[in-house]
Amino acid sequence: MKQYYVVLRSVLRSRPHLRRCLNRCRHCRIFFLTHPRNARRRDLRCPFGCREAHRKRRSTERSVAYYTTAEGKAKKKMQNGKRVRGGVRAEVEPPAPAAPEFPAGIVGSVAMVASLIEGRRVSEAEMLPRLLRAMRQHSMARRRRMDYVVAQLQKRGP
Ligand SMILES: [Zn+2]
Numbered sequence: 001m002k003q004y005y006v007v008l009r010s011v012l013r014s015r016p017h018l019r020r021c022l023n024r025c026r027h028c029r030i031f032f033l034t035h036p037r038n039a040r041r042r043d044l045r046c047p048f049g050c051r052e053a054h055r056k057r058r059s060t061e062r063s064v065a066y067y068t069t070a071e072g073k074a075k076k077k078m079q080n081g082k083r084v085r086g087g088v089r090a091e092v093e094p095p096a097p098a099a100p101e102f103p104a105g106i107v108g109s110v111a112m113v114a115s116l117i118e119g120r121r122v123s124e125a126e127m128l129p130r131l132l133r134a135m136r137q138h139s140m141a142r143r144r145r146m147d148y149v150v151a152q153l154q155k156r157g158p
Contacts, residue, residue: 008033011117018116025050033113047109107131 023034025046111127
């Protein structure tokens with residue numbers, strides 16, 4: 001979190017024109033960069049989970065609301081009937097996204113921010129391998145630090 005703000009601050013320092021893209025999550029209050037067209041909005045949620053959680057909650061509310069209508073109730077009854085008779089197979093899960101380790105929407109938001117920073121369009125398809133590479137390097141650096149700590153401990157050991 002601290003690291004994130006360090007990066008965000010240095011981005012804004014080197015690219016002051018992006019300051020107007022700074023927005024704040026109305027849910028968790030974290031600062032994040034948004035697309036210039038949304039810059040003035042004050043009702044946004046961050047791409048680090050709040051946006052997705054809100055989307056899911058709304059979708060559940062909608063479906064609950066639908067199934068309490070007469071039409072919805074009838075449809076549900078029909079679906080349940082089919083299920084009991086075994087006429088309907090369990091819905092096939094959609095294929096896993098290319099990067100199951102990223103929460104929904106993250107790659108897209110990172111690509112959007114990269115587009116703002118680089119001043120050109122960075123697609124999700126381009127961003128994904130870059131993100132994966134960055135994460136690999138990050139974990140390698142962490143492993144090197146750990147190796148170093150372990151080596152230091154062993155030196156001092158009995
Ligand atoms: Zn948030």
